[in-house]
Amino acid sequence: MAIINQANKEIQVKIVYYGPAQCGKTTNLEKVHSDVETANPEDKGKMVSLATSSDRTLFFDFLPIEAMSIKGYKTKFQLYTVPGQVIYNTTRQLVLRGVDGIVFVADSQYDKMEENVESLQNLEDNLKTLRMNIKDIPYVLQYNKRDLPNVAPTDYMEFLLNNREMRVPSFEASAFKSEGVFETLNMITKMLLHKFINQGG
Amino acid sequence: MTPFPQIIEEDYERITEALKEFLTLSEASNALIVEKAGYLIVETGENPPFNTAELATLAANAFNATQFMADRLGESNFSSMFQQGDNSSVLWMNVEENSLLVVVFDASMSIGAVKYYAAEAAAAVAKQIAIAQERDASGGIDLAHLDPSSADAVFKKKESDS
Numbered sequence: 001m002a003i004i005n006q007a008n009k010e011i012q013v014k015i016v017y018y019g020p021a022q023c024g025k026t027t028n029l030e031k032v033h034s035d036v037e038t039a040n041p042e043d044k045g046k047m048v049s050l051a052t053s054s055d056r057t058l059f060f061d062f063l064p065i066e067a068m069s070i071k072g073y074k075t076k077f078q079l080y081t082v083p084g085q086v087i088y089n090t091t092r093q094l095v096l097r098g099v100d101g102i103v104f105v106a107d108s109q110y111d112k113m114e115e116n117v118e119s120l121q122n123l124e125d126n127l128k129t130l131r132m133n134i135k136d137i138p139y140v141l142q143y144n145k146r147d148l149p150n151v152a153p154t155d156y157m158e159f160l161l162n163n164r165e166m167r168v169p170s171f172e173a174s175a176f177k178s179e180g181v182f183e184t185l186n187m188i189t190k191m192l193l194h195k196f197i198n199q200g201g
Numbered sequence: 202m203t204p205f206p207q208i209i210e211e212d213y214e215r216i217t218e219a220l221k222e223f224l225t226l227s228e229a230s231n232a233l234i235v236e237k238a239g240y241l242i243v244e245t246g247e248n249p250p251f252n253t254a255e256l257a258t259l260a261a262n263a264f265n266a267t268q269f270m271a272d273r274l275g276e277s278n279f280s281s282m283f284q285q286g287d288n289s290s291v292l293w294m295n296v297e298e299n300s301l302l303v304v305v306f307d308a309s310m311s312i313g314a315v316k317y318y319a320a321e322a323a324a325a326v327a328k329q330i331a332i333a334q335e336r337d338a339s340g341g342i343d344l345a346h347l348d349p350s351s352a353d354a355v356f357k358k359k360e361s362d363s
Contacts (some may be wrong), residue, residue, distance in 0.1 A: 004208075006208060007213030037358065037360075045252070059262065064254050090269055094265045095262065099238070190353060
């Protein structure tokens with residue numbers, strides 16, 4: 001749950017990028033880190049990556065980033081990724097603790113559809129383990145790697161991943177080229193801030 | 202799980218006071234209160250030679266990992282953990298359901314004394330958080346005055362250099 005610190009006039013919010021192995025979660029954070037415009041250099045923290053020797057996420061990536069103040073409250077966002085590899089499920093549960101919003105990054109390549117569906121199911125299962133329900137948590141979908149040749153049509157991906165009663169916003173992206181990265185982040189940010197404002201924190 | 206309460210000035214001051222007292226007694230260099238999702242709540246100590254927000258996140262996730270270990274071993278939880286380095290050591294201590302105390306101290310110091318005073322500080326902080334929890338349940342902050350339209354396009358992409 002977001003932290004509201006009235007003493008420091010701060011709202012701290014946790015967003016987790018979730019998805020199958022090598023779908024581009026870490027690349028999303030890297031692009032946010034390298035391409036975000038900040039008024040002050042200190043608004044953007046250092047990106048921390050706990051990765052294996054072969055550059056696969058072992059524990060998580062973490063990027064603290066400060067946005068503008070909203071009526072005197074500093075808004076601080078903590079962006080995390082989870083390790084996508086199936087064996088690291090306990091680690092994914094751990095990183096989901098206290099999550100406020102989720103970006104589900106799906107790999108658009110045809111042969112990755114099964115992994116996408118399994119990962120989304122795994123997200124739901126892990127949230128249940130933490131006594132949370134995906135229906136209660138703002139999340140968006142990102143169909144990544146649209147620049148590759150063998151991608152599935154977005155309608156098909158919508159059918160597979162976004163066919164619930166309540167459809168969520170989805171974005172096409174090529175995180176590698178920094179396309180769709182900010183659109184996705186801004187949508188989840190907007191959904192979260194609206195939620196806090198409407199619920200009074 | 203009860204969420205971590207909203208902190209007001211009074212809580213912040215009381216928690217800071219407890220941590221400062223702890224630092225004086227224990228001679229540790231830095232003490233942080235960290236929410237277990239990775240948020241830094243309060244920090245005390247002189248000029249930390251590290252990024253405290255970063256340390257808070259790493260500390261919270263490392264501590265949470267040990268709770269999974271406790272579960273696998275049939276323990277309800279591990280209340281503290283300790284790492285000793287060549288120059289600095291770190292002690293993690295559970296405060297209450299949602300937060301922990303992270304202490305950085307000189308590696309030459311005895312862990313026993315630090316742990317003893319840390320337990321007292323953790324109890325004082327837990328007491329204040331319980332007070333905040335009660336207050337939170339009965340009221341909470343009103344964010345209705347915030348303007349939702351200002352939440353559009355919070356993050357902007359830099360113009361390409363090329």
